[in-house]
Amino acid sequence: MPDTRIYLVSRSVRRRELLNQAGIRFELMLLRSAERQDAEVDESCLPGETPEVYVQRVARAKAIFGANLLLQRHLPKRLLLAADTTLDLDGEVIGKPKDSADAIAILRRLSGRSHRVLTAVVAAMPHDIEPRVKSCLSVSDVTFRALTEDEIQRYVQSGESLDKAGAYGIQGRAATFVESIHGSYTGIVGLPLCETVLMLREFGQAV
């Protein structure tokens, strides 16, 4: 049976779980410790960059990083996938909180109003003579009910905030904050499965 796995360039547990949920077989591109230092993609927002431009740039940078690694290591020819998720609050990029105080400040701002969650996904076939790259952008509107100061504090203390864009995880306790969503639930969690499957099929992947 041919090996039809793709490479996932990600440390996100959520993205792994979502690929598993969709039955998409993959192998993680793991970094050796020596590579970790230059492995980090610069995730700071450039002056004047809109959330749309930002999230697509970072997802692309992750894919390029993975492609270089794949070629350097002479790994088998396979499709690779990378993604990035960010929040857009009135045009401002809201990424992962720096610390608990930052998480609290972000959640206070999200309380009682709507924001957008953007996830950019990039698929690439780096081995081709003309490397093929495809990308998609999932945009969802999320509305939070008004949160009390006490529940914001308790939520941040639970530890769920720190590794997530916008300081919350809709798949966790923060589900109780969400009044409505319009868009892609899996996109909000970190990998829009509908769009991802269609993109993989464009590469001829049997998913």
Ligand SMILES: Cc1cn([C@H]2C[C@H](O)[C@@H](COP(=O)(O)OP(=O)(O)OP(=O)(O)O)O2)c(=O)[nH]c1=O
């Ligand atoms: C809004 C939201 C974000 N998130 C997560 C998805 C992403 O993993 C994270 C945003 O950070 P990202 O930089 O997109 O991803 P990452 O650093 O976790 O992983 P990678 O190695 O692929 O770069 O926030 C949720 O899990 N639930 C949510 O409801």
